[in-house]
Ligand code: GDP
């Protein structure tokens with residue numbers, strides 16, 4: 001494959017201690033050497049210290065030069081990595097020099113795309129790199145590393161193999177009816193069922209993966225003065241929402257990102273769903289309803305010292321479809337234990353004022369996410385994987401439910417099984433259109 005040589009900064013263009021510039025392609029060494037003080041005896045995987053020089057002979061900076069010889073590099077091509085001082089003009093000048101010597105500035109994700117096209121990584125691993133770079137929590141990092149290690153690819157390949165084996169047996173029987181024993185169609189059906197179940201299991205990981213990578217939206221809802229803003233602050237850990245004795249202080253939504261146990265949480269303090277008299281409040285209420293709809297989990301807060309009032313009931317009606325976590329706040333104000341009446345089966349009791357029940361509430365929130373204990377070792381699929389898996393599942397389900405009809409049409413059975421197999425190939429990128437590749441790699445940042 002005839003390819004040009006690309007260059008880009010691998011580190012962001014900001015003043016820093018060190019910047020890295022990467023050159024990849026068949027002329028990487030030639031171009032790299034043309035701006036470096038050392039011209040000869042550059043061996044792969046050795047670090048050389050020298051000066052970077054422009055076309056007029058001026059020194060741009062001094063720094064390190066490393067050469068990776070194809071195919072033993074990230075991209076699988078000849079690669080030169082240059083480390084300079086982390087100065088924006090220095091990096092720009094060096095890139096400009098390499099472009100004058102024949103390199104082209106890389107498109108987003110082009111290094112990783114080349115690594116994929118040269119067989120260094122498969123498509124799920126390429127996606128894992130982007131995922132790892134963007135990971136916001138340790139949990140998300142672990143999930144990305146599992147992908148990067150090829151754990152999903154391995155599973156997909158196993159499933160593909162199963163389907164391929166079925167087709168091989170059928171083909172042998174069709175081609176050599178005299179020599180090959182007729183295959184037991186029950187076993188074929190069993191094998192299909194196994195693949196179907198495995199695919200279903202993989203599909204079920206999507207939701208959890210989304211939670212781990214993107215987090216959840218958590219909305220606090222309740223009538224004024226029950227302690228929503230106080231709870232918000234207690235959860236986030238510092239005074240952000242305005243806590244006030246005057247009803248209806250929280251007009252606009254206050255949102256804050258934080259984490260519970262490595263799960264990114266977008267916490268939203270709502271204005272409360274109540275009858276509005278003036279226009280501004282009405283807008284607030286419309287927005288509140290929107291926020292509630294968008295929320296993954298709703299915390300419905302009421303004041304236990306006042307009991308479950310008519311107004312609480314009205315608001316509860318608005319959110320009950322979301323199966324909210326019920327928070328009974330201000331337990332410190334109850335003198336008589338009997339006041340904790342059972343309005344609901346499950347209530348988390350809190351006293352934000354005396355910092356009680358907050359960790360129980362956090363546990364309840366996590367419980368609602370249905371994450372398993374060993375989620376660190378699990379594989380999570382992304383939306384693209386899910387789409388391909390669903391297509392494969394549809395085809396296999398069709399075969400499975402109409403299995404009797406296929407018995408006399410084994411050629412068609414083979415074609416349909418092959419179709420399912422192709423959808424699995426899409427996931428690891430064995431079948432990949434420019435379209436799919438474009439979509440994946442264009443979402444990368446420059447230099448990756
Ligand atoms: P919001 O309108 O629902 O956001 O309620 P705020 O958080 O602004 O709280 C209203 C009032 O209740 C404030 O004076 C808080 O200090 C008080 N408050 C909040 N939580 C508790 C609690 O657990 N116990 C007591 N005694 N007061 C609380």
Ligand code: ZN
Pocket residue numbers: 228229230241242243244249250269
């Ligand atoms: Zn408030």
